[in-house]
Amino acid sequence: MAFLGGQRLRRTRRTAWSRAMVRETVLTPSDLIWPLFVIEGQNEKTQIRTMPGVERLSVDLCVEAAKAARDAGIPALALFPNTPDHLRSENGAEAYNPDNLMCRALSAIKSAVPEVGLIADVALDEYSSDGQDGLVRDGEILNDETVDVMIRSALVQSQAGADIIAPSDMMDGRVGAIRAALDDEGHEQVQIMAYASKYASCFYGPFREAVGSGSRLKGDKRTYQMDYANSDEAMREIEQDIAEGADSVMVKPGLPYLDIVRRARDSFNIPIYAYQVSGEYAMIELAAAAGAIDRNGAILESLHAFKRAGANGVLTYFALEVARELAR
Ligand code: PBG
Numbered sequence: 001m002a003f004l005g006g007q008r009l010r011r012t013r014r015t016a017w018s019r020a021m022v023r024e025t026v027l028t029p030s031d032l033i034w035p036l037f038v039i040e041g042q043n044e045k046t047q048i049r050t051m052p053g054v055e056r057l058s059v060d061l062c063v064e065a066a067k068a069a070r071d072a073g074i075p076a077l078a079l080f081p082n083t084p085d086h087l088r089s090e091n092g093a094e095a096y097n098p099d100n101l102m103c104r105a106l107s108a109i110k111s112a113v114p115e116v117g118l119i120a121d122v123a124l125d126e127y128s129s130d131g132q133d134g135l136v137r138d139g140e141i142l143n144d145e146t147v148d149v150m151i152r153s154a155l156v157q158s159q160a161g162a163d164i165i166a167p168s169d170m171m172d173g174r175v176g177a178i179r180a181a182l183d184d185e186g187h188e189q190v191q192i193m194a195y196a197s198k199y200a201s202c203f204y205g206p207f208r209e210a211v212g213s214g215s216r217l218k219g220d221k222r223t224y225q226m227d228y229a230n231s232d233e234a235m236r237e238i239e240q241d242i243a244e245g246a247d248s249v250m251v252k253p254g255l256p257y258l259d260i261v262r263r264a265r266d267s268f269n270i271p272i273y274a275y276q277v278s279g280e281y282a283m284i285e286l287a288a289a290a291g292a293i294d295r296n297g298a299i300l301e302s303l304h305a306f307k308r309a310g311a312n313g314v315l316t317y318f319a320l321e322v323a324r325e326l327a328r
Contacts, residue, residue, distance in 0.1 A: 025307045027300070029073030029326055033119065033273065034319035036062055037210045038081045038105045050206035051278055052285050054317050056082055059105045065320075066113040072323035076117030078166065078315055079105055081126050082212045091135065092128040096152035102126075103160035110161030119193060120162035122153050122178070123169040131208070131217030133169040134224065141223055147174045151181045158187040166250070168195040170224040176244030193273065194241035196249035197234035197260055200225035203253045203279030210278065234260050235267055242270055248312070253277040255302055258309040265310025274306045276316040296325075 012022045037056040039046060044058035057065060062079070069077055081101040087094045094100050106118055123133040124146065130136055134146035146169065154165045165182070167174045175194050182190050200222045208214030226233060238249050248271035251260045255276065264272050284302065288295030299318050306314045316322070 029323035031313045032319040033315040035078040048210045063112045066109045078119040088129045092124040095127040098156040106160040117163045119164040120157040122167040125213045131213035154178045158190045164191040166193045175241045179245035191247040193248045194246035196238040196241040198252045203277045206278035261309040271312040274311040281317045
Protein backbone atom coordinates (compact mmCIF):
# COMPACT_ATOMS: atom_id res chain seq x y z
CA MET A 1 0.00 0.00 0.00
CA ALA A 2 1.32 3.44 -0.89
CA PHE A 3 0.92 6.49 1.32
CA LEU A 4 1.41 10.15 0.60
CA GLY A 5 5.14 10.81 0.84
CA GLY A 6 5.68 7.27 2.11
CA GLN A 7 4.55 8.35 5.58
CA ARG A 8 3.46 5.83 8.19
CA LEU A 9 3.16 7.68 11.49
CA ARG A 10 2.86 4.41 13.38
CA ARG A 11 6.42 3.46 12.36
CA THR A 12 8.06 5.43 15.18
CA ARG A 13 5.52 4.13 17.73
CA ARG A 14 6.19 0.46 17.08
CA THR A 15 8.81 -0.23 19.72
CA ALA A 16 9.58 1.09 23.19
CA TRP A 17 13.05 2.32 22.21
CA SER A 18 11.64 4.28 19.31
CA ARG A 19 8.82 5.79 21.37
CA ALA A 20 11.43 6.87 23.91
CA MET A 21 13.50 8.51 21.17
CA VAL A 22 10.66 10.60 19.75
CA ARG A 23 9.09 11.55 23.08
CA GLU A 24 8.62 15.33 23.14
CA THR A 25 8.00 15.94 26.84
CA VAL A 26 9.79 14.75 29.94
CA LEU A 27 8.66 14.95 33.52
CA THR A 28 11.32 15.17 36.22
CA PRO A 29 11.18 15.66 40.01
CA SER A 30 12.30 19.26 39.54
CA ASP A 31 8.99 19.95 37.76
CA LEU A 32 7.03 19.17 40.90
CA ILE A 33 6.06 21.53 43.70
CA TRP A 34 4.47 19.89 46.73
CA PRO A 35 1.71 21.70 48.69
CA LEU A 36 1.57 20.98 52.44
CA PHE A 37 -1.21 21.77 54.92
CA VAL A 38 0.09 22.80 58.33
CA ILE A 39 -1.65 22.34 61.70
CA GLU A 40 -0.77 23.08 65.31
CA GLY A 41 0.55 20.36 67.59
CA GLN A 42 3.39 17.93 67.89
CA ASN A 43 3.57 14.70 65.88
CA GLU A 44 0.04 15.40 64.75
CA LYS A 45 -1.62 14.44 61.45
CA THR A 46 -5.25 14.76 60.51
CA GLN A 47 -7.17 13.36 57.58
CA ILE A 48 -8.95 15.46 55.00
CA ARG A 49 -12.22 13.72 54.14
CA THR A 50 -12.35 14.89 50.54
CA MET A 51 -8.64 14.36 49.84
CA PRO A 52 -7.93 10.70 50.62
CA GLY A 53 -4.19 10.20 51.03
CA VAL A 54 -3.39 13.84 51.94
CA GLU A 55 -2.94 14.77 55.60
CA ARG A 56 -2.55 18.03 57.47
CA LEU A 57 0.78 17.92 59.33
CA SER A 58 2.12 19.59 62.46
CA VAL A 59 5.27 21.67 62.01
CA ASP A 60 7.65 18.90 63.14
CA LEU A 61 6.09 16.51 60.60
CA CYS A 62 6.34 19.19 57.92
CA VAL A 63 10.07 19.22 58.58
CA GLU A 64 10.16 15.46 57.99
CA ALA A 65 8.11 15.91 54.83
CA ALA A 66 10.57 18.55 53.65
CA LYS A 67 13.46 16.12 54.11
CA ALA A 68 11.59 13.52 52.10
CA ALA A 69 10.93 16.11 49.40
CA ARG A 70 14.58 17.09 49.25
CA ASP A 71 15.67 13.46 49.03
CA ALA A 72 13.23 12.90 46.17
CA GLY A 73 14.53 15.91 44.21
CA ILE A 74 11.51 18.16 44.69
CA PRO A 75 12.72 21.78 44.48
CA ALA A 76 10.07 23.55 46.52
CA LEU A 77 7.14 23.23 48.91
CA ALA A 78 4.03 25.41 49.03
CA LEU A 79 2.69 25.89 52.56
CA PHE A 80 -0.92 26.48 53.63
CA PRO A 81 -1.86 26.86 57.30
CA ASN A 82 -5.02 25.61 58.96
CA THR A 83 -5.27 28.42 61.48
CA PRO A 84 -6.91 27.49 64.82
CA ASP A 85 -10.49 28.81 64.97
CA HIS A 86 -9.94 31.19 67.89
CA LEU A 87 -7.25 33.04 65.90
CA ARG A 88 -9.49 33.74 62.91
CA SER A 89 -11.04 37.16 62.93
CA GLU A 90 -12.84 39.67 60.76
CA ASN A 91 -9.66 41.64 60.08
CA GLY A 92 -7.48 38.54 59.63
CA ALA A 93 -4.77 40.06 61.83
CA GLU A 94 -3.23 36.62 62.42
CA ALA A 95 -1.96 36.84 58.83
CA TYR A 96 0.76 39.25 59.96
CA ASN A 97 1.50 37.82 63.38
CA PRO A 98 5.24 37.04 63.08
CA ASP A 99 4.69 33.99 65.29
CA ASN A 100 1.72 32.55 63.40
CA LEU A 101 1.59 28.91 62.34
CA MET A 102 2.78 29.70 58.81
CA CYS A 103 5.84 31.61 60.05
CA ARG A 104 6.75 28.91 62.56
CA ALA A 105 6.52 26.28 59.81
CA LEU A 106 8.63 28.41 57.45
CA SER A 107 11.40 28.98 59.95
CA ALA A 108 11.47 25.38 61.23
CA ILE A 109 11.71 23.97 57.71
CA LYS A 110 14.18 26.62 56.52
CA SER A 111 16.60 25.92 59.35
CA ALA A 112 16.35 22.11 59.09
CA VAL A 113 16.19 21.77 55.30
CA PRO A 114 17.63 24.94 53.77
CA GLU A 115 18.04 23.30 50.33
CA VAL A 116 14.30 23.24 49.70
CA GLY A 117 12.53 26.36 48.40
CA LEU A 118 9.60 27.56 50.48
CA ILE A 119 6.57 29.12 48.83
CA ALA A 120 4.30 31.06 51.17
CA ASP A 121 0.66 31.58 50.24
CA VAL A 122 -0.55 35.13 50.83
CA ALA A 123 -4.32 35.52 51.14
CA LEU A 124 -6.75 36.19 53.96
CA ASP A 125 -8.98 33.14 53.72
CA GLU A 126 -6.65 31.14 55.92
CA TYR A 127 -6.95 33.75 58.72
CA SER A 128 -10.32 35.45 58.37
CA SER A 129 -13.58 34.47 60.00
CA ASP A 130 -15.54 34.61 56.75
CA GLY A 131 -13.36 32.57 54.41
CA GLN A 132 -12.93 35.34 51.84
CA ASP A 133 -9.45 36.16 50.51
CA GLY A 134 -9.87 39.85 51.30
CA LEU A 135 -11.30 42.16 53.95
CA VAL A 136 -15.09 42.42 53.78
CA ARG A 137 -17.19 45.53 54.42
CA ASP A 138 -20.94 45.55 53.81
CA GLY A 139 -20.57 42.49 51.60
CA GLU A 140 -17.85 44.10 49.45
CA ILE A 141 -14.36 42.62 49.21
CA LEU A 142 -12.10 45.63 49.76
CA ASN A 143 -9.13 45.89 47.43
CA ASP A 144 -6.60 48.43 48.63
CA GLU A 145 -7.19 47.78 52.33
CA THR A 146 -6.60 44.08 51.64
CA VAL A 147 -3.37 44.85 49.78
CA ASP A 148 -2.07 46.60 52.91
CA VAL A 149 -2.67 43.43 54.90
CA MET A 150 -1.06 41.28 52.17
CA ILE A 151 2.08 43.42 52.41
CA ARG A 152 2.33 42.91 56.15
CA SER A 153 1.73 39.19 55.75
CA ALA A 154 4.40 38.88 53.04
CA LEU A 155 6.90 40.71 55.24
CA VAL A 156 6.51 38.43 58.26
CA GLN A 157 6.68 35.40 55.99
CA SER A 158 9.89 36.63 54.35
CA GLN A 159 11.35 37.36 57.76
CA ALA A 160 10.52 33.78 58.78
CA GLY A 161 12.30 32.26 55.78
CA ALA A 162 9.95 32.27 52.80
CA ASP A 163 11.86 32.17 49.52
CA ILE A 164 8.87 32.85 47.31
CA ILE A 165 5.80 34.91 48.15
CA ALA A 166 2.75 33.61 46.33
CA PRO A 167 -0.20 35.98 46.51
CA SER A 168 -3.34 33.94 45.75
CA ASP A 169 -5.85 36.62 46.67
CA MET A 170 -6.38 38.21 43.22
CA MET A 171 -6.57 41.78 44.55
CA ASP A 172 -5.48 44.38 41.98
CA GLY A 173 -2.03 45.87 42.45
CA ARG A 174 -0.79 43.48 45.10
CA VAL A 175 2.24 42.22 43.20
CA GLY A 176 3.72 45.70 42.75
CA ALA A 177 2.90 46.70 46.31
CA ILE A 178 4.44 43.54 47.78
CA ARG A 179 7.54 43.90 45.55
CA ALA A 180 8.12 47.47 46.71
CA ALA A 181 7.69 46.55 50.37
CA LEU A 182 10.01 43.54 50.10
CA ASP A 183 12.68 45.68 48.47
CA ASP A 184 12.31 48.41 51.11
CA GLU A 185 12.76 45.90 53.90
CA GLY A 186 15.87 44.19 52.52
CA HIS A 187 14.11 41.18 51.00
CA GLU A 188 15.11 41.91 47.43
CA GLN A 189 16.06 38.25 46.89
CA VAL A 190 12.62 36.97 47.80
CA GLN A 191 10.72 36.00 44.65
CA ILE A 192 7.08 36.58 43.82
CA MET A 193 5.10 33.80 42.16
CA ALA A 194 1.86 35.47 41.24
CA TYR A 195 -1.37 33.51 41.12
CA ALA A 196 -1.91 35.59 38.02
CA SER A 197 -4.85 33.90 36.38
CA LYS A 198 -6.79 32.30 39.13
CA TYR A 199 -10.35 31.39 38.31
CA ALA A 200 -13.39 31.29 40.57
CA SER A 201 -13.61 27.51 40.55
CA CYS A 202 -15.58 24.62 41.99
CA PHE A 203 -12.38 22.63 42.00
CA TYR A 204 -11.10 24.29 45.20
CA GLY A 205 -13.70 22.55 47.38
CA PRO A 206 -11.41 20.00 49.08
CA PHE A 207 -8.72 22.64 49.73
CA ARG A 208 -11.24 24.73 51.62
CA GLU A 209 -11.95 21.74 53.83
CA ALA A 210 -8.19 21.24 54.31
CA VAL A 211 -7.55 24.81 55.52
CA GLY A 212 -10.88 25.08 57.32
CA SER A 213 -12.29 28.00 55.33
CA GLY A 214 -15.03 26.22 53.39
CA SER A 215 -17.67 25.97 56.10
CA ARG A 216 -17.30 29.70 56.84
CA LEU A 217 -17.51 30.96 53.29
CA LYS A 218 -20.69 32.82 52.49
CA GLY A 219 -21.26 33.60 48.85
CA ASP A 220 -18.52 33.11 46.32
CA LYS A 221 -15.27 34.70 45.13
CA ARG A 222 -16.45 35.91 41.74
CA THR A 223 -15.79 39.61 42.37
CA TYR A 224 -12.05 38.94 42.43
CA GLN A 225 -11.29 35.51 41.00
CA MET A 226 -11.77 35.19 37.24
CA ASP A 227 -14.79 34.08 35.23
CA TYR A 228 -14.15 30.67 33.72
CA ALA A 229 -15.57 31.88 30.43
CA ASN A 230 -12.60 34.21 29.86
CA SER A 231 -9.21 33.79 28.25
CA ASP A 232 -8.17 37.25 26.93
CA GLU A 233 -8.65 38.60 30.43
CA ALA A 234 -6.22 35.99 31.78
CA MET A 235 -3.57 37.39 29.45
CA ARG A 236 -4.21 40.88 30.83
CA GLU A 237 -3.85 39.57 34.38
CA ILE A 238 -0.54 37.93 33.53
CA GLU A 239 0.73 40.98 31.66
CA GLN A 240 -0.13 43.16 34.64
CA ASP A 241 1.60 40.91 37.18
CA ILE A 242 4.74 40.76 35.04
CA ALA A 243 4.73 44.55 34.74
CA GLU A 244 4.43 44.80 38.53
CA GLY A 245 7.50 42.61 39.06
CA ALA A 246 6.36 38.99 39.28
CA ASP A 247 9.23 36.50 38.85
CA SER A 248 6.87 33.76 37.74
CA VAL A 249 3.15 33.36 37.18
CA MET A 250 0.60 30.67 37.83
CA VAL A 251 -2.49 29.37 36.13
CA LYS A 252 -5.08 27.80 38.41
CA PRO A 253 -6.90 25.39 38.32
CA GLY A 254 -4.79 23.16 36.11
CA LEU A 255 -6.15 20.52 33.76
CA PRO A 256 -9.39 22.33 32.79
CA TYR A 257 -7.29 25.42 31.99
CA LEU A 258 -4.48 24.00 29.86
CA ASP A 259 -5.55 26.31 27.04
CA ILE A 260 -4.59 29.22 29.29
CA VAL A 261 -1.22 27.63 30.08
CA ARG A 262 -0.48 27.17 26.39
CA ARG A 263 -1.63 30.65 25.47
CA ALA A 264 0.48 32.15 28.27
CA ARG A 265 3.49 30.10 27.12
CA ASP A 266 3.11 31.45 23.58
CA SER A 267 2.54 35.03 24.74
CA PHE A 268 4.98 35.58 27.61
CA ASN A 269 8.60 34.85 28.25
CA ILE A 270 8.49 34.03 31.97
CA PRO A 271 8.30 30.83 34.05
CA ILE A 272 4.73 29.55 34.17
CA TYR A 273 3.39 27.16 36.80
CA ALA A 274 0.09 25.37 36.86
CA TYR A 275 -1.74 24.19 39.97
CA GLN A 276 -3.34 20.76 39.82
CA VAL A 277 -5.80 21.76 42.51
CA SER A 278 -7.51 19.80 45.25
CA GLY A 279 -10.64 18.96 43.24
CA GLU A 280 -8.51 17.58 40.42
CA TYR A 281 -6.64 15.46 42.95
CA ALA A 282 -9.93 14.25 44.41
CA MET A 283 -11.33 13.38 40.98
CA ILE A 284 -8.39 11.13 40.21
CA GLU A 285 -8.34 9.47 43.64
CA LEU A 286 -12.08 8.92 43.83
CA ALA A 287 -12.42 7.71 40.25
CA ALA A 288 -9.54 5.30 40.83
CA ALA A 289 -11.08 4.09 44.10
CA ALA A 290 -14.31 3.40 42.22
CA GLY A 291 -12.40 1.31 39.71
CA ALA A 292 -13.11 3.74 36.88
CA ILE A 293 -9.52 4.62 35.94
CA ASP A 294 -5.99 3.37 36.48
CA ARG A 295 -4.70 5.63 39.24
CA ASN A 296 -0.97 5.71 38.52
CA GLY A 297 -1.49 5.98 34.80
CA ALA A 298 -3.91 8.86 35.23
CA ILE A 299 -1.49 10.73 37.51
CA LEU A 300 1.42 10.49 35.07
CA GLU A 301 -0.77 11.31 32.09
CA SER A 302 -2.19 14.41 33.77
CA LEU A 303 1.26 15.67 34.83
CA HIS A 304 2.72 15.18 31.37
CA ALA A 305 -0.22 17.12 29.95
CA PHE A 306 0.88 20.16 31.96
CA LYS A 307 4.39 19.90 30.53
CA ARG A 308 3.06 19.42 27.02
CA ALA A 309 0.92 22.56 27.40
CA GLY A 310 4.08 24.50 28.24
CA ALA A 311 4.16 24.69 32.03
CA ASN A 312 7.59 24.95 33.66
CA GLY A 313 6.29 23.08 36.67
CA VAL A 314 3.20 21.85 38.48
CA LEU A 315 1.94 22.25 42.01
CA THR A 316 0.51 18.83 42.78
CA TYR A 317 -0.50 16.82 45.83
CA PHE A 318 0.99 13.79 44.05
CA ALA A 319 4.46 15.38 44.04
CA LEU A 320 6.29 13.18 46.56
CA GLU A 321 4.94 9.91 45.24
CA VAL A 322 5.64 10.83 41.62
CA ALA A 323 9.13 12.23 42.31
CA ARG A 324 10.06 8.98 44.03
CA GLU A 325 8.60 6.95 41.19
CA LEU A 326 10.51 8.99 38.57
CA ALA A 327 13.77 8.51 40.45
CA ARG A 328 13.43 4.71 40.28
C1 PBG B 1 -6.87 30.62 48.73
C2 PBG B 1 -6.36 29.48 47.94
C3 PBG B 1 -7.18 28.51 47.39
C4 PBG B 1 -6.33 27.56 46.81
C5 PBG B 1 -5.01 27.99 47.00
N1 PBG B 1 -5.05 29.20 47.71
C6 PBG B 1 -8.65 28.35 47.45
C7 PBG B 1 -9.53 29.46 47.10
O1 PBG B 1 -9.17 30.40 46.41
O2 PBG B 1 -10.68 29.40 47.54
C8 PBG B 1 -6.82 26.32 46.14
C9 PBG B 1 -5.86 25.19 46.00
C10 PBG B 1 -6.49 23.87 45.78
O3 PBG B 1 -7.71 23.75 45.56
O4 PBG B 1 -5.75 22.87 45.79
N2 PBG B 1 -6.17 31.73 48.88
